[in-house]
Amino acid sequence: MEMANVLHMNGSLEDTSYAMNSLLQRKGISKTLPITKETVVRLMRSWSFPKGKGKLVMADLGCASGPNTLLLVSEVIKAVSRELGQECPELQIFLNDLPGNDFNNVFTSIQGFKENMKKEMGDPNSLISIAGVPGSFYDRLFLTDSLHFIHSSYSLHWRSQVPEGLEENKGNIYLASSSPPGVLEAYCKQFQTDFSSFLKFRSQELVTGGRMVLTIPGRRGEQHSEKECCYLVMSMALNQMATEGLIDQQKLDSFNLPLYMPSAMEVETEVRKQGSFAIEHLELWDMDWNVYEGEANLAGDGGYNLSKCMKAVFDPVIAHHFHLSREITDEVFRRYALLLSDWMAKESPVFMSLTVSLTKRH
Template identity: 55%
Template sequence: MKVSEVLCMNGGFGDNSYASNSLLQRKVISMTKAITEEAVTGVYSNIYPKTVCIADLGCSSGPNALFVMTEVMRTVDKIRKRLNHQSSPEFQIYLNDLPGNDFNSIFQSLPRVQEEIKEEMGSEFGPCFFNGVPGSFYGRLFPTRSLHFVHSSYSLMWLSQVSNVVEMNKENIYMASTSPPSVIQAYYEQFQKDFSTFLKCRSEELVSGGRMVLTILGRKNDDPTSKECCYIWDLLAMALKQMVSEVSNIQSIINLYFNCTRDP
């Protein structure tokens, strides 16, 4: 089964949802705000598009999905006023994630967000058109030369598929200290392939002079299995193995019970 068919963050707004457990991701988006503003300023100041087309790739659900887009629109409006442009551009917003993403929660929040933007920006602020774009960003998503700005945060470390040597990575769910070198190399090659495909697709979709801001989780340590980035997966693997062990023990007890109570 393909990763794109099963991978998604928990939807809704409950205690276990992505919306309620994504403060770290929001903090990272805030940390890169200055970089995003610089990129958007460069696009708008050089092109002056009548319609600004923006895409957030790997938007997920919850407040973060609209946080970036509203910040970009604020930046454009601030530049417009500074340049004394009387008319505001229109905004074409594309929210992309895999088909299993909870797009409904995003769209339910849209009316409130749009009202807040209009109230903040004033009557001169241009209309905004939001679109959900289900699909993998490791392929073409938009028409040729149609986007002015592309944003993606904490998404590109998700690969398009599981490594083809996963059967050699016994008792692990990612790169670990016990993973053979061939597994480490396979993950490296898969990332190279995926990232190259991503850049090629976006190069065809961006207008001349368009910009991208991509935030990817990384590490300072040269060791790809260091606790700096992979420790959480080691802990998850330990928990899964413990669960399997407990289930096996319970099954053994059940079998023993039925064997003991079976009629002679």
């Protein structure tokens, strides 16, 4: 499966869109804002940006669409403004995602966003340039030594392709206890190849001393635990429907998700092996899978809430592989919601994430 042509979140502002069902990711971005803002402030101080002069160039990789896209950008701009006062440098912001991303949804909100930012900064003459950059972050995207800061949140678990050698992973769509050892090896190797490429290309694009903050869905330990993985539950829904003849069994046997949730040790190992970056901060943390947990009158059915989030993310990939009608795709996620509710009640799972702050070496 060629990811660059298939992988994208559900666009538009409809009920099933990513824009309307990305609160889980938004909470993750909000939780990591302190380290992101601290990293930007340290960058500004280390470079001694003169007030009102120079420029700060940043990129958000895997920006998606909807309210989350500009949340991070707004917080970075505020951090820069507070650090330098009203006289800020010119700001160039690149928003990157694969070509299928709903960039139009993002672009329609940019003008109003920039005006609001100028008011908040107290400088109507501030220059804020925002541009979309379609393409895979596993390739080169920007000019050499052209960026000061790079951010990526909930994107680097996606692989550039489905790993090769997964023919024996029948009945599963990701790593499971029944997966042969070669399947784990194939997924791990694909992660190593992709993440090494990502680091190499970003090291070419960042200036010396430039910074990155990356947040990646991860796992608690070195072993892959099914108790932490909602994709096992998705495979159960798909297997149910294949048994009933609603989806093609051969297509299910050949379907594997192009994902990999690394451990903290795996991330650290690849960073040190590639050698271009120093690790300033590495943290493993968790949050509830039910995005509305703790919010009065909103928590409701955790399985239903999570299935809507997953549908906004995986709907295009599943529909493309199985060639399903909208009715059948909806049935996949209806069953998924029921199974998720049972899984969440029994396992009380948490969503694990890794956040790492990196500085480019000389």
